[in-house]
Amino acid sequence: NYSCQTGSWNLYGGTISGDAAGDATGQAVAFDQTGTILAIGADGNDAGGADAGYTRVYQSSGGAWVQRGGNIYGEAGDRSGWTVAMSADGSAVAVGSLKTS
Structure with a gap:
């Protein structure tokens, strides 16, 4: 995540x-409205099985x-984490899978 301050991009x-x-x-990545989650x-x-995938949520501190909560794992072959979305306040996350059966 980079932020633009005074015309230059800085790692945040x-x-x-x-x-x-x-x-x-x-x-896939998604931010809350403040850019801090x-x-x-x-x-x-492959932690949850071959190509299971996961999503992690982080908060700037x-x-x-810093990771918030645990990993959100898919099942083997799901490719969970293909898409993610987050609510404006960062209290909810939606995780999509490419191949969920």
Whole structure:
């Protein structure tokens, strides 16, 4: 996440990396209206089974992104986290899957 201050872009909150190559972390992202709560989909993650995917929610705190709650996992083959949406106040997140059966 970058913010534009005085005409230049600055990194805001630090870098968020995925767990492993192929996770597709950042496939989908959504912010609350203030830009301080962030949901990130990783539809290729295998922690919940092959290509189960997950979504994580982060909140900016002290210049860093801190995870809120646990991972939201799909089931094997779902590719959960393909799309994400967040409410304006950051209190609700919707997670879409590419291949949910």
